[in-house]
Amino acid sequence: MTQKRPVLPALRKKGDPKPLPIAAYLFILAFITLAPAFIFSAILLQRNNDAQGEVVRALTLATSQAVAQAIDRQVESMTTTLKVLATNPALANGDYAGVHARAVEALAGTGSYLVVLDPSFQQLLNTRQPFGTPLPKTANPRAAAEALATDAPVVSNVFVGANSRDWVFNVLLRYQLRDGSYLALALNEVSQNLASALQSRQLPDGWNIAVVDEDNRVLAASDASELSPGDPFLQAEDGQFGQNGRWTDEVVAGQQFVTVAAEPTAASWRVVAWAPRQVIEKPLNEAVLSLVLGGLMLAALIVALVVWISQQINRSVRGLADDAKRLGAGQDVAARNYPVAEIAQVSDAIGDASRRRRKAESEVRFLMRELAHRSKNQMTVIAAMAKQTARNATSVSQFVTSFERRIFGLARSTDLLLASGMTGVDLKDILTGQIEPFRPQDPARVSIEGPPLMLNTQASQIVGMAAHELATNAVKYGAFAEETGRLEVSWRILGDAVDLVWREHVTTKRRRSARTGFGTTVLNSMVGGSLGADVTRTLHRDGIEWRFVIPLEALNPNRRPDEPLAPKREEAEPAEALEPPGD
Incomplete structure (x- = not known):
């Protein structure tokens, strides 16, 4: 029964707030950045205006007193x-x-x-x-x-x-x-001669000064005031225009003025300096106007920049979204050159993910073909093992035991293949895995030495089965059949081949069976035939020796299973076998 795939929870819920576009966040950032600057500038302008007002106040008062x-x-x-x-x-x-x-x-x-x-x-x-x-x-x-x-x-x-x-x-x-x-x-x-005393005093721009008698008539006045001697002086709506020694705000005919006055001690006259309120406020108004105009220009520039940046980001994000959809649909996606480095980095990651996906899909297809091929090979090997085991078995229980042991040996090789994947299996791991179940307790009795060497799928299975059969025979007749026997397995690279030697050392010879068992078939037919190896067996006085000279081409992990090997070189004459190998 097919198991249902788990449903991923929705990342966005119905009640979640609606997401804002990038332009909104840019505008908020610009506002947060500029608003304090404008507020601070306005405060500085106000303080500067107050300071200038104090300077003007002191200057006009000092001038009127000096004229007095x-x-x-x-x-x-x-x-x-x-x-x-x-x-x-x-x-x-x-x-x-x-x-x-x-x-x-x-x-x-x-x-x-x-x-x-x-x-x-x-x-x-x-x-x-x-x-x-x-x-x-x-x-x-x-x-x-x-x-x-x-x-x-x-x-x-x-x-x-x-x-x-x-x-x-x-x-x-x-x-x-x-x-x-x-x-x-x-x-x-x-x-009018008193005007010389007025003209010699410097007043701020927009200010006027006049000498006025008790009858509020002008004796002399600055030129800009447009007052002549004898003219009635300005009359405030609430009384006398100008107060002695201090600034006052006066209203004349609806117009606001700022005044300051000083009184001479030798005459009952007054010296009055005045200016319209708009003249006093003009510097602040101009500064505020400059600030507003500058702020509007800056705001327009920022709006243009925000729009431009948001368009760049929107185009880039839409491009990323399209790439993500294509990636999800299984299409090829190439990295694009985006103007934003971070988005370009994401695009590179999507392109890399697409390449990895194509590679993974290729590997999956390859693995599927490899699985089909391996399955066929496994079925062939298992069928051969079953026939050979049945031919040499004397009873059903012996058949089951021998067949099961060989199946487990083949399984250990398959486990190594699955663990290593496409990179191949190390020769030492294969030999160790097959010998380990038969290994004696004394570790000094077994030696496995040689340079790192990776094997492809087919070679791993064949070498694994060969090692299993040799280890089985060592238990029955060789190094593992007595307490003092030793096993030495070594290999070395000789040109374009690997020289693998299985050497057993015993003190008491045991007679082996004269029948040709499955082990001999594996060693001679599969290792020799399938891998194109030269197989030699030598019986020494102190034990048996098997030598396999296997072409490196047959072991190459990158070699396809259906790729033909180079023609096998002429086989060397095998050494005289003292006893036939047995099961």
């Missing part, structure tokens, strides 16, 4: 000039013409002009005009009144001068006459 200090120095310089002009004796004596002339000379090239006001704010002299020219009252009586009421210098807001018709400011100082009345000395200067 420059204004303080200019006001103090104008105050000092007023004090020096006030020491002119002509002023105490009422000699305004002398005062005018001296002031014009002293203030030449400074951009400042001296104005002398009486308590009614009437200009007594103004170095902008020639002395004696009719002069109006001052255009800024508020500052004049404040100056006449205090000994401290007073700095006015910006106003349009009555004589200059330009936006100016005054630094005023009270002067007491001998009669106890007061005059107001004013040093008048165009407010």
Whole structure:
């Protein structure tokens, strides 16, 4: 009854997740690799932007403070000039013409002009005009009144001068006459002159700076601000535009600004630096945009590479799948040259497996033919053994015993053949296997020596049967029949033949049977005929000697059983047999 082949368990179960294509794994790998890099880059950009913001904050604050200090120095310089002009004796004596002339000379090239006001704010002299020219009252009586009421210098807001018709400011100082009345000395200067203090300071790109008075009018401003002296300054929606000493965010007409301010100590003015919020954020936005564009370009490149690599791998895998199907169908598969080394290695393995399969199939076919041939030979040998054993047997029990012993000897040779396969059987293994069942307990009584020599199937069976018959006779009549007998089996290579000698040593001769038994048939007919060997038997005084000179061609493991041997060389004359071999 035919046994059913076991069913292999399914490797994939119904509930297992659906496998993903190689492209999906490549995309996941690319994402896992790039995502941390982009996150890290974004963090670095943010930190770099914060650091740049700190630098800009410190620079703008320092610049506004430096401008405020420059204004303080200019006001103090104008105050000092007023004090020096006030020491002119002509002023105490009422000699305004002398005062005018001296002031014009002293203030030449400074951009400042001296104005002398009486308590009614009437200009007594103004170095902008020639002395004696009719002069109006001052255009800024508020500052004049404040100056006449205090000994401290007073700095006015910006106003349009009555004589200059330009936006100016005054630094005023009270002067007491001998009669106890007061005059107001004013040093008048165009407010745009303050722009020199602004232009000498370097601000970051996109930033503006302006000097603003108490009335929130511009005295001077940087060119990029598009503000002129006297223009109303920016007004924040929630109050004053710009806070002293710190950055603030202001909103003007819906537009966001970042501001910083500093206040001079010599005047009630403010120095304000400002920039639109988008200017502050522009470096970060540009860096983020560059990062995004670079990331998109890199992502596009990676997508193209992933698609290309996945196509290469898919084509290679499909090729491997086709090769595997062909291999499973028993077709020949040759290794392909794939672009991926690991897949090429698998292809080489499949190609090698295909070659091994073809070789194995060839061996199987050969073994099947060999099995058929061996079976026929075995049947022939067994039939010959049965006939010869029956011819020499005197009873059924003797026939069974002799026939069984010979069958077992043939089986031992067959076992060696099966164990060795196509490589052949070593001669020493054959001899040892056949002698071993008859071997005496003393190992020194048996010697088997010779070079390694592999035998083909036919030669193995014939030599095995010959050794079995010789060992059987040694038990009956020769070396193994007495306690002191010895057996020496040796062989050597002589040119294109092997010289095999079976030599027995005995002390007491035993008479052998005169009948021609199966052993003699094996030795003379099969070894001599089938293997083309020269067989010689010699009876020495101390034992028998068998010599077999067998052509190496007949023993060659690569020789096919049906391959004919070369013509047998002329047989040598056999030595005189003292007694015929027996069973």
